[in-house]
Amino acid sequence: MDTMTILSLSVETAIGPVAAIYVLAAIGLNMHFGYTGLLNFGQVGFMLVGAYGVAVSVATFGLPLWMGFLVSLACSVVLALVLGIPTLRLRSDYLAISTIAVAEVLRLVYRAEFARPVTGGVYGRQSFADAFYDANPLPEGSLGVGRVDFSSDELWLMLVCWLLVAAGLAMMALLMNSPWGRVIKGIREDEDAVRSLGKDAFTYKLQSLVFGGVFGGLAGAMIALNQQNITPDQFMPQVTFYLWAMLLLGGVGTIWGPVIGPVIMWFMLTLFDETLRGMASTGVLPFLATSDSGPLRHALVGVGLMLLIVYRPQGLVGNRKEMLVNVK
């Protein structure tokens, strides 16, 4: 595998549908953590209910796809309420533990035997996205510039995903430059102070959790469309940690951070993977099995997370001065 192929593959990943999906989920996480200071370690739970919202509605109950999307969004709202109402009154670490636990509970329930008639158990759900691809207005064949090209269906999905991202960013910009956003940021800085000024911090936090969760659900629904085959075990806690790494890389509490982060990270991950694969297959690194590249990549993300927090807590586009002020 030559350098050009590796590079073009990396670029394809960085701007492809998967990156766009992660951007969506990261926008939600940014709402939670970046602006409100909520420690959501269970964003993958929102993605799970989002994905299954589409898949189950269409594949199990035969509803039209657009209804599936509505179900997805409704499920994420419900999840946010269920999570938020008991925990948002407590200290932030309780939310952290609850979110990670609830996301895992959801995965276990969705894959359980008794849920099989609805969710398909461990086998998940397939063939629910045809309506989406039938609606593809793009011409057939592959399109692209140079070596970077996508199939028509891929491009269609990409287009929709990035449009959703654009809409999400626009909403985020509107919100965060409004008095609502000011209160939200105030809560991040000091919840008690905001309450002492007559604002109901709890309601704001709940709104933030719901709104950010909806982006998670949307990302999940797009995953379902993208893969057309989902199983519960795709929604492992690692996905959340990847999102965190991406968000921190981009810069928390900024509009563009959750966009830059996933794009750059996917580029680097693919680069790393492909390079390692290339080296392993040509036998440059004899002690390394091809199958080790996955774990190594995870380990690398772990190291990256730590280094980012310590040396560049503001991420790529954040403001270092603001970050350093925050000694809580």
Add this chain to the structure above:
Amino acid sequence: MSSDATPGAPEAGQDRMAGTAPETGSAKTDPILKADGIRRSFGGLTAVDVEHLEVQRSTITALIGPNGAGKSTLFNLLTGFDRADAGEWSFQGRRIDRMAGHKVARQGMVRTFQLTKALTRLTVLENMLLAAPGQRGERFLGAFGRWLWTGQEAANRERAMELLARFKLDAKKDDIAGSLSGGQRKLLEMARSLMVEPSMVMLDEPMAGVNPALVQSLLEHITALRDEGTTVLFVEHDMDVIMGISDWIVVMAQGRVIAEGRPADIRSNEHVIDAYLGAHHDEPGQGAQQKEEGP
């Protein structure tokens, strides 16, 4: 910080508190805040046990007492930031016990904190604007309708700038609050609480950690507030400051109110003299406690 630096306090104070007996739990002529039987214990330790307390409208009332006397806990209870085990209290005739902190604030009773809570990564002006009550753009859906709130925002901005000018912070309006000095943060916090348009402000140690040059200006702000008709209740350690500025003083020890009165009464109150004023400022606690255990 001698008492004569504060203009006109003694005479004015006596006028304001006319007809009120200097004894614990005394009734005031025009109370804005009335509390009965407030109790709060942590584990086995009773932190607050106040039988009856009233605060006169449009006065400066100081709450003093040794460390661990329960002043801050009482503050937290009154403002809805902690839950009392028992007790009823009303503000402007309205029951506010069991009311959440933000609702208490909306009633017009706004507090500050002992450790200043400036919203560090917001600008000074944002800190101020945040506090304005009844903003239409503060609702989630309202936020999307810019046209709904731009007018209101401009009005709030004007008011905020007036307040900032008064507290001499207007030049810093675009700096993030985290870059202010400790004293400036205290000023900002006070200015911010005024944005809520309170009828009573509760200041938790407003002079703590403020450099002496700023103390004077803080005191002037506090008296100015009173003169505009706002009621002030504040916790403070510095006796000189308290004596100079307060219309009324409430002394707490071990969770109870042990004395009440005008500065002069407190100065001559045996309990307090023995227990508190006579001792060194840093260690008045022991004296007060021993005295209290007597009767």
Add this chain to the structure above:
Amino acid sequence: MRTRLVTVLLALIAATLAIPGTAAADTQGGASLFGQIRQPDSDEGVEGIDITVSQDGEQIGEATTDSDGNWEVELPGAGTYHVVLDEESVPEDYDAMQVPAGPERDVEVREDQRFAVVFQLVPAGQGQASASPSESESAEEDEESQQDSGSAGGGEEEGAIEAPEAASGSGMFGQVVSLVVAGLLFGLIIAISSVGLSLIFGTTRLINFAHGDMVTFGAIMAMIFSGTSTLAALHAPFEGIPGLGFATNPFVVATVLAVVCGGLLGWLMERFLWRPLRRRNVAMIQMFIVSIGFALLLRHVLLVVFDANRRKYVQFRIQDMIEIGPIAITPRDLGILVLSIVVLVLVASMLQFTRIGKAMRAVSDNRDLAESSGIDVARVTVYVWVLGGSLSALGGVFLGLNQSVYWQMGFHLLLLMFAAVILGGLGTAYGAMVGGLAIGLVAQLSTLWFSSQLMNVWALLIMIVVLLFRPQGILGRRERVG
């Protein structure tokens, strides 16, 4: 047809890209045969059944089902293989189902395919009777899921700690008794592992997301040490001598070494990670994320070192039950039970009576107060990390002994440990013990009425209910929640 093709293609691409974690991490590379053998009428796996795989009469590999009934044999490549289930190893209560395929199969495996082979058991004596076709579930995974083997990992990636298997007692009473025993066992393991988690939180306010992986670390260290020839050589001269023979048993020595390593890991983390970070004034939330980063690092380094298989400690693979009254228990589990109680009592007396123990509780209760009353908080913190590290390593060895050792065992236990410390009261050592026991019992007893797949769900639900009604936990104090 075209859309189908595109669909499959897209799915292929997507599956390789979409889920960064599982896809890559769980791939074991190369072809393999796997399956799960369950009890006839439940989801409970059956342990200890031997399966042999051969090709052209030559044995390729063999496997024994673990406590979940899972087995896997790696294959050299594509080809036709002969799979035999050793009927001798099937527990007496069951027979291998003879219809239609029986205990011997020939399967064809493609390159890099993970092929599921299903053997079914029937209650003893009914071997020829009921017959749902045993191949029905062995629907070989098609290209899509094959690429995405993380999600298709059948039994391998259960995603949850399956608790100790309960001996099937007779009737409801027997069942309850055996579940209580299993629950106690599981609870004690959780308790041992989570004391450190709770104390660390108490002293440093850090939620250590890497605690689960410290558990895995202990289990894998013991696995590595117990397999070394040095230890076996050390053991040889003493074999047969009572006392010394046991004390030099490679596994016992390995456990001690693993516990020491765990303590060392705790010390290293405190010395080279957390203390410098505290010096830099890194905010608490940031620290959580660092601990997640460290957890990812540790977990996947262990994965590379140890690979993705579940393994058992060789010394204790299969044991006969001994019966004490209504309780049937393996000597292995009895040992864990007794040792866990001893360790917990020791830890409790340490906390209660020794100077350092008292200091730990004091710091955990109120760091500032402890500091101002002259306790060397930094030193206490180091001790807490060492204690937490060694206890979690010990918990890991016990858990591995009771079930099996695999790279995610600790991470899966982590959520239950969280549940335990929240239930007992975040920051209190005794709370973690009480909470651990409660969680273990709840998890096990829930299988009386509900599927065992949902065991952990109940435990975590309990935690959420506790958060709703008594967020400070059973032993916590109200104002700590703030």
